Amino acid sequence: MAETCPTCGMPQDLCVCGDIAKDDQKITVKIDSRSFGKEVTVVEGLGEEVNLGDLASKLKTKLACGGTAKDGQIELQGDHKRRILDVLEEEGFDRNNIEVQ
Numbered sequence: 892m893a894e895t896c897p898t899c900g901m902p903q904d905l906c907v908c909g910d911i912a913k914d915d916q917k918i919t920v921k922i923d924s925r926s927f928g929k930e931v932t933v934v935e936g937l938g939e940e941v942n943l944g945d946l947a948s949k950l951k952t953k954l955a956c957g958g959t960a961k962d963g964q965i966e967l968q969g970d971h972k973r974r975i976l977d978v979l980e981e982e983g984f985d986r987n988n989i990e991v992q
Contacts, residue, residue: 916941916984920975921992923966932975934965946982953978 896906918936925931934950937943943960950967951958954974958967972991980986 916988918979918984918989919992920972920989922970922972929968930970932967932969932971934967934975934979935963937963937965949982950975950978953981 894903895901896903899906916936916938918934921933921935923931923933937946943963943965947958947960947965947967950965954967954969954971956968956971958965960966976986976989976991979989
């Protein structure tokens, strides 16, 4: 018998908790300045249900940049305000819940 998810009660292979978590996120995208005037795109507001390492890896690949996931946020090298909405939407996040500052 398949194991069931403790949150939604569905079998693990049919679990929808990750999709529900993505719909409920209030994500903030902002540009921060680092040493020597380098710009960094910071993605905040991702919950614990989202695997930051995997999402950071996908964002870095699709945006062709470097970056890291730490302290509950993702930092991407460079200014990616124009494209980040489309990429996050492709990953299953609701466009209406993403605020770009």
